[in-house]
Amino acid sequence: MKRIPIEKLLIEHPQKVLVLDGGQGTELENRGININSPVWSAAPFVSDSFWEKSSRERKVVEEMYRDFMNAGANVLMTITYQANFKSISKNTTIKTLPAYRRFLDQIVCFSRRLIGEERYLIGSIGPWAAHVSSEYTGNYGPHPEDIDYYEFFRPQLDTFNENEDIDLIGFETIPNFHELKAILSWGEDIISRPFYVGLSVHDNGLLRDGTTLEEISAHIKGLGSKINKNFLLLGVNCISFNQSTLILKALHEVLPDFPLLVYPNSGEIYDPKEKTWYHPTDKLDSWDVTVRKFIDSGARIIGGCCRTSPKDIAEIAASVDTYS
Ligand SMILES: C[S+](C)CC[C@H](N)C(=O)O
Numbered sequence: 397m398k399r400i401p402i403e404k405l406l407i408e409h410p411q412k413v414l415v416l417d418g419g420q421g422t423e424l425e426n427r428g429i430n431i432n433s434p435v436w437s438a439a440p441f442v443s444d445s446f447w448e449k450s451s452r453e454r455k456v457v458e459e460m461y462r463d464f465m466n467a468g469a470n471v472l473m474t475i476t477y478q479a480n481f482k483s484i485s486k487n488t489t490i491k492t493l494p495a496y497r498r499f500l501d502q503i504v505c506f507s508r509r510l511i512g513e514e515r516y517l518i519g520s521i522g523p524w525a526a527h528v529s530s531e532y533t534g535n536y537g538p539h540p541e542d543i544d545y546y547e548f549f550r551p552q553l554d555t556f557n558e559n560e561d562i563d564l565i566g567f568e569t570i571p572n573f574h575e576l577k578a579i580l581s582w583g584e585d586i587i588s589r590p591f592y593v594g595l596s597v598h599d600n601g602l603l604r605d606g607t608t609l610e611e612i613s614a615h616i617k618g619l620g621s622k623i624n625k626n627f628l629l630l631g632v633n634c635i636s637f638n639q640s641t642l643i644l645k646a647l648h649e650v651l652p653d654f655p656l657l658v659y660p661n662s663g664e665i666y667d668p669k670e671k672t673w674y675h676p677t678d679k680l681d682s683w684d685v686t687v688r689k690f691i692d693s694g695a696r697i698i699g700g701c702c703r704t705s706p707k708d709i710a711e712i713a714a715s716v717d718t719y720s
Pocket residue numbers: 433434436478525526527528529530531569634666668671702
């Protein structure tokens with residue numbers, strides 16, 4: 397059965413909770429794909445050989461999506477987190493805007509064909525931070541207010557705006573308040589498809605740049621009816637698993653009526669120089685307990701981020717079935 401528009405589902409089925417796939421980049425890495433590249437998880441797609449039917453890398457990506465779907469994911473993401481025009485044009489042979497747009501459309505078309513018409517497809521857009529690896533510090537240099545975020549996002553955003561295979565645009569892992577304010581200042585002429593923002597939040601409950609969730613909520617409330625009607629969900633992603641229930645609860649407390657999404661990472665720490673993860677920690681709670689708390693805190697989409705796998709998604713899906 398073909399999916400109903402996500403904006404409709406959120407309103408007309410208030411009990412429905414969707415299950416998102418896991419961290420695609422790190423899961424590809426687990427499966428032997430080299431993503432140690434300035435375009436990170438987009439690396440396999442930039443080589444022409446990926447698009448040949450016999451490509452080993454292509455088979456790995458297809459198998460990964462199948463495993464996430466078999467685990468119970470009904471929302472999947474394009475693997476385009478670090479495929480912004482700046483990173484792609486600087487580091488690959490794709491140099492022009494038309495070639496870039498064809499490249500992204502090819503990834504979207506490939507992903508949609510794999511997931512079918514009944515599941516939702518998110519067009520993943522990583523933050524400005526992605527190309528300088530400051531997702532977990534929010535350090536945007538001395539003048540984050542002067543960065544031209546629109547110029548940075550526009551090529552990727554426009555391509556997703558115009559591609560009907562995309563159900564929801566995801567601005568992921570946003571660590572800086574200036575960047576968040578820029579995104580939320582854009583009207584329907586700039587973001588013309590449903591979208592969400594996933595915040596990158598520190599274990600102490602502050603946005604990575606030190607902004608409090610209260611400040612974020614005050615900003616959103618202050619926008620009032622001027623806010624883009626396509627802004628459907630706010631949430632947190634790539635935050636540590638063990639802190640995620642408290643962080644989501646805090647977000648729900650300051651924005652009790654806003655639909656939320658949450659997809660924590662494993663809790664490991666990312667070393668951007670080595671591009672490796674370290675410091676694994678034990679889970680203090682099971683996914684089952686965690687998912688129940690997420691739902692109590694207003695979560696409508698739940699999944700995993702970096703270093704989570706189809707096994708995590710299967711546990712999330714089973715708990716979502718039980719509690720929603
Ligand atoms: C979400 S992080 C693990 C993505 C990779 C990072 N932007 C880097 O380039 O190292």
